[in-house]
Amino acid sequence: xxxxxxxxxxxxxxxxxxxxxxxxxxxxxxxxxxxxxxxxxxxxxxxxxxxxxxxxxxxxxxxxxxxxxxxxxxxxxxxxxxxxxxxxxxxxxxxxxxxxxxxxxxxxxxxxxxxxxxxxxxxxxxxxxxxxxxxxxxxxxxxxxxxxxxxxxxxxxxxxxxxxxxxxxxxxxxxxxxxxxxxxxxxxxxxxxxxxxxxxxxxxxxxxxxxxxxxxxxxxxxxxxxxxxxxxxxxxxxxxxxxxxxxxxxxxxxxxxxxxxxxxxxxxxxxxxxxxxxxxxxxxxxxxxxxxxxxxxxxxxxxx
Numbered sequence: 001x002x003x004x005x006x007x008x009x010x011x012x013x014x015x016x017x018x019x020x021x022x023x024x025x026x027x028x029x030x031x032x033x034x035x036x037x038x039x040x041x042x043x044x045x046x047x048x049x050x051x052x053x054x055x056x057x058x059x060x061x062x063x064x065x066x067x068x069x070x071x072x073x074x075x076x077x078x079x080x081x082x083x084x085x086x087x088x089x090x091x092x093x094x095x096x097x098x099x100x101x102x103x104x105x106x107x108x109x110x111x112x113x114x115x116x117x118x119x120x121x122x123x124x125x126x127x128x129x130x131x132x133x134x135x136x137x138x139x140x141x142x143x144x145x146x147x148x149x150x151x152x153x154x155x156x157x158x159x160x161x162x163x164x165x166x167x168x169x170x171x172x173x174x175x176x177x178x179x180x181x182x183x184x185x186x187x188x189x190x191x192x193x194x195x196x197x198x199x200x201x202x203x204x205x206x207x208x209x210x211x212x213x214x215x216x217x218x219x220x221x222x223x224x225x226x227x228x229x230x231x232x233x234x235x236x237x238x239x240x241x242x243x244x245x246x247x248x249x250x251x252x253x254x255x256x257x258x259x260x261x262x263x264x265x266x267x268x269x270x271x272x273x274x275x276x277x278x279x280x281x282x283x284x285x286x287x288x289x290x291x292x293x294x295x296x297x298x299x300x301x302x303x304x
Contacts, residue, residue, distance in 0.1 A: 014241030018250040021234035024227070026257025029107075030265075031227055032099045035220050040096045042202045042210045043221065045195035047092065048188050050225030055185040058233055068182040078186070080176045085187035087169040094161045104262035105274060106155035109148075110162030111255040112281045116141045116288065117167035125171060131295075137288035144280030151273030180236045184229075249289060 035043055059065050071077045098107040116138055122128035130138070148156045173183060202210045211221050239247060259278070262268040 018238035026254040046221035047224040051228035106158040108258035110159040113163035133291035140284040
């Protein structure tokens, strides 16, 4: 959904919502660790199944059912949302797999890389031009990824899959004329039937690990719908109340929390090549963010 720039001085109104959204996304590995005995594919199917009813409730409250139905009737929109649904499913599955296999560090790197991937995709497919500082930021990030190629190839696929799947997902959603919540609802709708089929298969297998095998596990899997929908609603609220540039700064909260969790809660080892890559990514983010701040400041001065 296209976002209009918020008026100067309006960022504080959306900041609590942005912090809440990215805070939940940052701490979500703690939630998924509670169900790490369940196969990742089944966790994904339950997340899809139980997020849809909550999305409908929120759409009813926000009077967006009409937009949802209109998207389902428009074949061009539906076709693009089918592609975006497959991408977000891949993103969610790889993310869940990364948490279950103790690769939260690699997942964190993927979401650090995502904004820079967005910049590259915008240049390649939307005709957007990079400033010299943005180009420098992308080059620095590329050097960091190249270092990982030399010493941490076993987890690099996780980071790159998360960054590019979410980046291309965002690119598709940028050109689809539908809001974030109705769009997510359409995506979960097209994924619902295969999710129900897979869920039924897992229940039929009855290995004692998944949905319907234990009350606490079943309730936790159902809660995955809340974990999916609530931060999205908070994010959508924040996006309407604050500038895109300010929101860009806050988005690094989630991978930073994940990075800290991986080291101090899950005890993942930090390899020297990973540390070098993270340092370069942080430098790249600093360069990129400074360039955004400088441009936003210049635009506000001109507006005054």
